[in-house]
Amino acid sequence: MGELRLMKGNEVIAEAAIRCGCDGYFGYPITPQSEIMETLMDREPWNETGMVVLQAESEIASIHMVHGAAGSGKKVMTSSSSPGISLMAEGISYIAGAELPCLIVNVQRGGPGLGTIQPSQADYFQSTKGGGHGDYRLIVLAPSSVQEMNDFVETGFKLAFKYRNPAMILTDGVIGQMMEKVVLADYIPRVTDEEIDRRHGSWVTNGRKPNRGRNIITSLEMDSLKMEHNNIRLQDKYAKMEEEDVLFEEVQCEDAEYLLVAFGSSARICQKAVDQCREKGIKVGLLRPITLFPFPKKPIAALAKRVKGMLVVEMNAGQMVEDVQLAAGCNIPVKHFGRMGGIIPSPAEVVEALEQKLIGG
Amino acid sequence: MTEEIIIAGFGGQGVLSMGKILAYSGVMANQEVSWFPSYGPEMRGGTANVTVILSDNRISSPVLNEYDTAIILNQQSMDKFEQHVKPGGVLIYDPNGIIHPPKRVDINIYKIEGTLIAAELGNVKTFNMVVLGAYLKAKPVVKMESVEKGLEKSLPARHHYLIPMNLQAVQKGFESLELVQGVS
Numbered sequence: 001m002g003e004l005r006l007m008k009g010n011e012v013i014a015e016a017a018i019r020c021g022c023d024g025y026f027g028y029p030i031t032p033q034s035e036i037m038e039t040l041m042d043r044e045p046w047n048e049t050g051m052v053v054l055q056a057e058s059e060i061a062s063i064h065m066v067h068g069a070a071g072s073g074k075k076v077m078t079s080s081s082s083p084g085i086s087l088m089a090e091g092i093s094y095i096a097g098a099e100l101p102c103l104i105v106n107v108q109r110g111g112p113g114l115g116t117i118q119p120s121q122a123d124y125f126q127s128t129k130g131g132g133h134g135d136y137r138l139i140v141l142a143p144s145s146v147q148e149m150n151d152f153v154e155t156g157f158k159l160a161f162k163y164r165n166p167a168m169i170l171t172d173g174v175i176g177q178m179m180e181k182v183v184l185a186d187y188i189p190r191v192t193d194e195e196i197d198r199r200h201g202s203w204v205t206n207g208r209k210p211n212r213g214r215n216i217i218t219s220l221e222m223d224s225l226k227m228e229h230n231n232i233r234l235q236d237k238y239a240k241m242e243e244e245d246v247l248f249e250e251v252q253c254e255d256a257e258y259l260l261v262a263f264g265s266s267a268r269i270c271q272k273a274v275d276q277c278r279e280k281g282i283k284v285g286l287l288r289p290i291t292l293f294p295f296p297k298k299p300i301a302a303l304a305k306r307v308k309g310m311l312v313v314e315m316n317a318g319q320m321v322e323d324v325q326l327a328a329g330c331n332i333p334v335k336h337f338g339r340m341g342g343i344i345p346s347p348a349e350v351v352e353a354l355e356q357k358l359i360g361g
Numbered sequence: 362m363t364e365e366i367i368i369a370g371f372g373g374q375g376v377l378s379m380g381k382i383l384a385y386s387g388v389m390a391n392q393e394v395s396w397f398p399s400y401g402p403e404m405r406g407g408t409a410n411v412t413v414i415l416s417d418n419r420i421s422s423p424v425l426n427e428y429d430t431a432i433i434l435n436q437q438s439m440d441k442f443e444q445h446v447k448p449g450g451v452l453i454y455d456p457n458g459i460i461h462p463p464k465r466v467d468i469n470i471y472k473i474e475g476t477l478i479a480a481e482l483g484n485v486k487t488f489n490m491v492v493l494g495a496y497l498k499a500k501p502v503v504k505m506e507s508v509e510k511g512l513e514k515s516l517p518a519r520h521h522y523l524i525p526m527n528l529q530a531v532q533k534g535f536e537s538l539e540l541v542q543g544v545s
Contacts, residue, residue, distance in 0.1 A: 006388050006396075006514070032400060117400070178423050179381070179396040181388060271421035346426030 003184045009149040009175040012182050013079065013105055014039035016153035017051070021190040022103075023074035024052040026065035030081045031117040032173035033107035037079070049190055059084040063091030063104075070100035071217045073196040073204035075157055079105035081173075082123050083114055085131070092166055093132025097219025099203075099234075101160035103153065104138070105169045107176040110342035118342025119173030121264060124319035127170045128293045135231055137238045139167040139245070140292040142263040146180035148290075154185060159245060163237050164203070170292060172315070174265035174344060238294075247290035248299055252278070256285030258358055259303055260350070261324050262313040263289050270313050272347035277354065284354065292320070297327040304328035309358040313350055314338045333358060362392075362417050364502045365425055369410035369442055370434025375489030378515070379432075380411035383493065386503040386511030387415040395423040408437050415502055430500055432492060434475070436460055449544060451499055455492065462541075470541040471499050478533055487530035494534025505531070 045051035110120035277284040312321040337353035457476040473495035479488040
C-alpha cells in the first residue's frame with residue numbers, strides 16, 4: 001500500500017477515480033483540467049477495472065450522462081472548468097432535485113464568460129449557493145494539495161452516497177496543474193450489481209426486481225404541497241450535513257491575534273504569509289475551510305471571540321468573505337483581499353494587505 | 362534546506378521538463394517538492410516558466426514572488442525575473458539571445474553557454490540538461506545519482522536509451538559554469 005508518486009493534481013483525480021472503484025467518467029475537455037480525461041484515456045481503466053470513460057459531445061451531454069448513470073446506483077463523475085460547469089448547471093440542479101449521488105470536479109479558471117485559462121476562485125458563489133436553479137446545495141470540498149486531490153475523490157463519493165446528493169471538488173488551475181508528491185490510495189473493487197441492489201434497492205432504477213415495487217427517479221412534482229415536502233426533506237439533509245460533515249484546518253491559531261481565512265490554493269499562499277508575518281513578530285493564524293458547504297461557521301465564530309480581525313484571501317472579488325462575516329458577527333473587522341482574472345496573489349501581497357487593512361487600519 | 366527556483370525561457374527549450382527532472386531528483390533524495398508551471402499558450406511557443414521548490418520541510422506556497430535561484434534563458438524572462446531574485450541569491454543565464462545582461466549588484470551571477478555546448482554535443486535538445494548541470498554546480502541541492510534516478514523516473518521506458526547522453530550533457534554543464542559576479 002501507499003504508492004508514492006510525483007503527479008499533477010489533475011492526473012491524480014483520474015488515478016484516484018480508477019482506484020476508488022469509480023464506475024464511469026463522462027466529460028468534455030477544457031483547460032486547465034484536460035489532463036483528467038487524458039490520464040483516464042491513457043490508463044484505459046475499462047481493461048483493468050471495467051470503468052467506463054467517455055468523451056461526450058458537450059458538457060451538457062456529460063452531466064446528463066452522469067444523471068442517468070447515477071440513477072442506476074453507480075459511482076459516476078464528471079469534471080470541467082468554470083465555463084463548462086455553467087453549461088452543466090441545469091443538469092446539476094436536476095441531479096440535486098432527483099437526490100442522486102455523483103462527483104463533479106471544477107478546476108476553476110478566471111471569468112466571467114470565457115474569461116481566461118489561468119487559475120481563479122471566482123466560482124465560490126456558484127458552487128456553494130446553488131449555481132443552477134432552485135433551493136439546493138452541493139457538498140463542496142476544496143483541496144489545497146495534490147494529496148488532497150487524491151483523498152477527496154473517495155471522500156466526495158462517500159458523502160455523495162451518504163446524502164444521495166451531488167458532491168463537488170472545487171479546485172483551480174494551481175492545484176490542477178502543479179506536481180507534488182502523493183501517496184496513492186489502494187484499489188477498492190467496483191461495487192457489484194448485487195451489492196447495489198442490497199444497498200440502494202429502495203431508489204435505484206436498474207430494472208424492477210420481483211421483490212420490490214417500481215422505483216421512479218424524477219425532480220418533477222406537480223402537487224405543490226408534495227413539492228414543499230420534497231424541499232423540506234432536502235433542507236433537513238443540508239442541516240444534517242452542517243451538523244455532521246464540516247471539515248476545516250487550523251494553522252497556528254492558538255496564539256493568533258489576526259486570522260487569515262482562505263481555501264484551496266489561496267490557503268497555501270496564506271501559509272507562507274503566516275510564516276512571513278511571524279518572522280516579523282505579528283501573530284497570525286490561518287483557518288482553512290475544507291468543506292465550503294457545509295461551511296465551518298462554528299470554528300470561525302469561536303475564533304472571532306479571540307482575534308482582533310480577520311482577512312479573507314480569495315482569488316475573486318470577495319465571495320467567501322460574506323460567509324465569514326456572517327459567522328464572525330459584527331464585533332471584529334472582517335476584510336477581504338483578492339486578485340482576479342487569473343492573477344495569483346503572492347505571499348508578500350497578503351502580508352501587505354493584512355498590515356494595511358487590519359493592523360494599520 | 363529549502364531551495365526556491367524559477368526556470369524561465371521560451372516554450373520548447375525544455376524549461377518545464379528540466380523542472381520536472383529536478384523535482385524528480387528531489388523526490389529520489391527524499392525531499393519535499395513542488396512544481397508549478399505556467400500553462401496554456403506557452404506550450405505553443407510563448408514564454409514558459411516553472412517554479413520548483415525543494416525542501417526538507419512541508420512546502421507552503423507553490424507560488425512565489427521571490428526566489429533563491431533564477432535560471433533565465435531569454436530576454437523576456439530576464440526583464441521579468443531578475444528583480445525577483447532574493448538579495449544574495451543566484452541568477453544563472455545563457456547569454457545567447459540576451460541583449461541586456463543582468464544589472465543587479467547584490468546577487469551572485471553565473472553564465473552558462475548552454476546553446477553553444479548543446480550544439481557542440483551534437484544534440485540541441487540536451488540544452489536543458491546542460492543548464493541543469495550548470496545549476497547543480499552553483500547549487501548542489503541534489504546529488505548526481507539522484508538526477509540519474511530522476512531521469513529514469515521522469516522519462517518513459519522507451520526513451521531510457523537517451524539517459525547516458527543526457528547525463529553527459531549534465532556533466533558538461535556542471536564543468537562549464539562561469540562566475541560573472543560573486544557576492545559574499
